[in-house]
Amino acid sequence: MSEATAPPIALPATDAGRRNMSLLIQLRWIAVGGQLATIEVVNGLMGIKLPLAPLLGAIIVLIAINLASLARLRGGRSVANRELTAVLLFDVAALGWQLHHSGGLTNPFASLFLLQVVMGAILLTPRSSWAVVAGAIVAMVALRIDPTPLVLPQPYAADPLALYLKGSLVCFLLIAVLLVAFVTRMSRNLRERDAALATASQRAAEEDHIVRMGLLASGAAHELGTPLSTLSVLIGDWRAAPRLADDTELQEDLADMDAAVGRCKSIVSGILMSAGEARGIAPQLTTARRFVTDIVDDWRAGRLPGTLDFSDRIGPDVDIVSDPALRQVIDNVIDNAAEVSPDWIGLTALRDGEMLVIEIADRGPGFDPEMLETIGQPYRSTKGRPGGGLGLFLLVNVVRKLGGLVSADNRDAGGAVVRITLPIAAIARGEGRRG
Structure with a gap:
């Protein structure tokens, strides 16, 4: 019989990268939807003309990254820290590109870099987290170099600060919602990891008990084999002894004893067979x-x-x-x-x-x-x-x-x-x- 084993427990260290990549994919889909909605509102409803080609191009790149990440997850292999770092840096670059073509640092959504930094600090190793911080700083410095200004129509041109404050409020709400969703999901992942660790620890302890009891049972079975065989021989001799042959009651007792010893020998053989020590016995x-x-x-x-x-x-x-x-x-x-x-x-x-x-x-x-x-x-x-x-x-x-x-x-x-x-x-x- 082919040996079947219990369903394996996914090791948290191996599974964490895949969980984090899946989380980034979900947040990126939210970001893509939010960006499309923002472009529609600003360009369509508010009448502020935006350079659609570079903005939509960045969104297409984000969609391509998500599709590639999904294909990577379907491969079944663990996701390394460097892969998570790479996709986060892509996110930083895409945000910088979009901001460059929509006002640079004067765009109230420049604060979204903070979201990338927080995600990097939670998901990545310390060195990689600082790499994301460095990428965000480089992007913000680059936004000072010849950004494409937004041409504001009336009545926004008369009071650009009011428009900036409204945009900042929307940006704050967006960051708050995404951070709550992100931290909540991370907390759930941590709870699942702790539960998996506890289950793995419990299983390891149980298997240690099994090993110790198996050794004890196997040793006891070996030790009991000889005295049981001796008892079986002695009972056979007593049953055949002329002085006891006519004692019906005693013969019945000896028969019961022989049956009990036989059962003990069967149990010992079963223990050894279960331990894989019964040589030459076919399943x-x-x-x-x-x-x-x-x-x-x-x-x-x-x-x-x-x-x-x-x-x-x-x-x-x-x-x-x-x-x-x-x-x-x-x-x-x-x-x-x-x-x-x-x-x-x-x-x-x-x-x-x-x-x-x-x-x-x-x-x-x-x-x-x-x-x-x-x-x-x-x-x-x-x-x-x-x-x-x-x-x-x-x-x-x-x-x-x-x-x-x-x-x-x-x-x-x-x-x-x-x-x-x-x-x-x-x-x-x-x-x-x-x-």
């Missing part, structure tokens, strides 16, 4: 229905007969490769349910599209709300004993490595239910279906 080919049915039959035979109520709603069967680790953790969940609900355990297997769902229900006291919020975290248990809570922890991690999910809830009728959802593609072999 077991089975079907989804047989996989679940075997778990139910073995549990009924070795635990509490008549307790486990099995409902088969799988429908059309599918060929799969049996995963010993998955089987073991499902056994553990059923055992946990039996501890709190020895009279009844419900196991339901069903198909939900391309997912195999296994639900294990009980009539016990249910989960505490805090337990439901931290389902699958190690050493969190309602049983109050040291080392408890590992059953669900192992279940969550084994299922997660197969690309599945584990959820838990309390039943309306009392008790709890643990739901295991597995993608069939992660455990299936081939495409054959069985009716």
Whole structure:
């Protein structure tokens, strides 16, 4: 069976460049729309003639930069700091070009350079941020060199300062709105980054627990192999001893002991197989229905007969490769349910599209709300004993490595239910279906 892994968590350091580029693209679209609207208002409604060719040319360049940036994001690779610096410097140059052809520093929208500087300070490294500052200063100095003045018609020519103040107010509102939108989006990105870091840290801690428990289980399995084999031989000798052959009651006890030792040896073999140490043992080919049915039959035979109520709603069967680790953790969940609900355990297997769902229900006291919020975290248990809570922890991690999910809830009728959802593609072999 090909190994399936859980969906990877995007590392914040790798994803930050792409998020920042996406943010610049959105702000640039807003800037393009605002510039087109401004040109229409000033040139059309106010009657102030503008040099449309250079102004619209700059807008076309900004659109081209956005389209190139979108194509760059679709490539799937991370975005470097130098790329963000380059596009911000292009923005500074485009703004300088437009201001040069619309009055230079006398244009009230010259303050928009501040927006570029703030974005550079937040998005870029310190050295690159200073490069954007230097670019803005160079652009403002260049605006003093032979800018194209605006010819103001009446009544604006009579009081140009009033027009400048109105333009400055519009520029201030524009900068304020864009900065709020920009900072709000950056704050959300930071929260998502912190959440991703916390998730990655939690997963690393859980995987460290898995490694340590795997080493402990593997070592214990190796150590138990020899004494279990010795016990099996001794029990066989006792059962064949002439002095004990006629003692029916003792023979029954010895048979139970032999069965218990055999089950212990099977568990040890399963642990070693799950750890990849069972040399020469081929994977077991089975079907989804047989996989679940075997778990139910073995549990009924070795635990509490008549307790486990099995409902088969799988429908059309599918060929799969049996995963010993998955089987073991499902056994553990059923055992946990039996501890709190020895009279009844419900196991339901069903198909939900391309997912195999296994639900294990009980009539016990249910989960505490805090337990439901931290389902699958190690050493969190309602049983109050040291080392408890590992059953669900192992279940969550084994299922997660197969690309599945584990959820838990309390039943309306009392008790709890643990739901295991597995993608069939992660455990299936081939495409054959069985009716």
